[in-house]
Amino acid sequence: MKKLSVFTTSTLTAAMLLASLPTQAAGFQLDAQSATGLGRAYAGDGIIADNASVMAINPAAMSMFDKTSFSMGATSVTSQIAVSDATYSSFLSWKKDVSANYDNAGGTDVVPNMYLIVPVNDKWALGAGLYSNFGTTTKFDSSYVAKEYGGKTKVLSGELALAASYRLNDQWSFGAGIDLIYGVGTFNRSIDIKMNDGPFIRPDYHTHTINMADIKADGFGVGWNTGIAYELDENNRWGFSYHHSPKITAKGDFDGVIGKASSEIYLPLPDFANFSGYNRFAGTPFAISYSIQWTGWNVFDKLDTNTNTIQNFEWNNTWHYSLGGTYYMNDQWTLRAGYMYDQGAQGKEVRTIAVPDSNRQWFSAGVSYAPTKDSSIDFGFTYLLGQDMHVHQNSIVTSIDATTRANAIIAGVQYSKSF
Template structure:
């Protein structure tokens, strides 16, 4: 008797279900807003305002600009993911099962996240700006022939944020800001079959998905300046639920269309900046990511796809800047990033508490332009996982570990 494979899943649903956290933040959050922020582990990023990229974190900080400015750059994320002490158990015929080692150290991949920002001061009170960047994404690829089969595969999830923001200076000390975000999400996923399943169904994949969707979000922020050397910022980003439509191939259902509702977490941040002397500054941030909103994935046709019950996550970062001279600035930072996952973990989602070690610099070739470089080495922790799929009569156990190297380059110009 052939085994049953009741898969009715699509888009980012399976994206997150199988591989949503391989990059460099809790859950599948993507910190790729700027090379400047990367070089200080994003400490103080909602209030420093050293270039136009600050509007990705806090639109109120546009009051720090007295000229138009553009900023354009990109960040590369290279992951190093290891699955060790792993055993896959699955069917090798219609009546028996076997166990194989499912160790691998070649899961990681490299992703590129571009960004663009424009700030336009209108007068001493009002400013507006445009931004294009990403808040969420992940990319992993298990090698062909991986012995974990349906627990591995390929995943490429991208999101892109297009935003319009404005700020108003209420007083010499207080500025308020707000903005709208159009968020695009796209997911491409494939999962290979166990050899027995392949022979039984003449298919080398459990599923193959390509889907995308748009949603609308918003953000608000405030900045308070004690004086020219000390200021604080706070911001809140509402992340919408994306309804993603697309095609999915399954063993038993063939190709079908569906709409999956994927909740994204709201993000709140508090930052401080203190210019301790003409040469040195201290800055810090606390960020809250409401991953508890990501409790389940539900499709219009398939119903509840999976239950996750993730937990809220936090970032705690501190950094410093050394203003060497008119041309050079050096910066460094440290972040502790807590996991979004609680009891439910996955071989393909090596989410854990993480530590960031960051450094970077700014070079100003003239008074109107700057070039920024940032680098981070991210250290994850060993995490024990155990998964099973009753419909496939399979299971896997093991330990995951994920590190990453992040590099960013950015150019800014005032005019």
């Protein structure tokens, strides 16, 4: 019966946790730090500092605040995952090249965020932030023919960030902080098997659904970040930040075809670096912003337990490039728009229908309304467009070939106030 366990306990835990890696990552890891950033495709989000959410990208930018600033909001992430041109074969259920198409295996998650920046004096500022690096769901219903490759994957991760900044002079500021990252998730898979329920001389074969895996897992790690901000003047500034991500130790409880067990796995999360710029045209209500971000996915070459290597991967370092525009209509209304090109991390050898990945394009727009000079209500919207990707997955007894496409609709709302 162990041969029917297409995945080991640790591999299943790993597969579930792959979906919980930090921002900018593969497998629908979407930015959700703020509604203002969402409205400009996060272009310039490490230096604009139009609200306290900037600390999530660059702690040095906290030095630009001369008042206590508070922001809170939520982002809704609706993924649209389609599987087409799919054929499935299984020795266990006597199926050969049957259709495995699926219209939409996506889901919707609401991701909250909250930030506070407190200037201590004209040199120092302190900040705290609570937000999620990831929140998404993929779910194939129980009638799906290739349910061992689909099933349900749901992961949520949260981050508590604590940071400080120091202003050296009118141009230069520096910042640093720590990131406390915690993630939880579930992972469910099953498989159809035809078995003989009758006497040997008159076999009566029926399809039975066997539970392969029912996993609940969580993990915790501590990272750090640092940043620099340079202000030429009030209309022109640039920032650079670097985030060192931790190696997460994740523990999972497994219940499936090989029985109940527990497992511990180590996930090396990627570092990332962000460069952001902001330039407002003097004497006009127009400004442009831009960002380039690198994510070091090459560290994710394998998954290890405390006893062995589970599986090797060939993930690639990625870049994203974003460009945004801001129109300050008047003292109450601000309009935003932006575009991002975001590379996928997964190589040709690691693709799945449950967590598809590809290069993505972001098309974003947003608006802010300021009821008072010290407060604003912000809205952001993004349509994320993925590419068609070929996926081949197989085990000893089953296989699937398919084309996947993963799009998303992201909407955010936020309230900010200075004291």
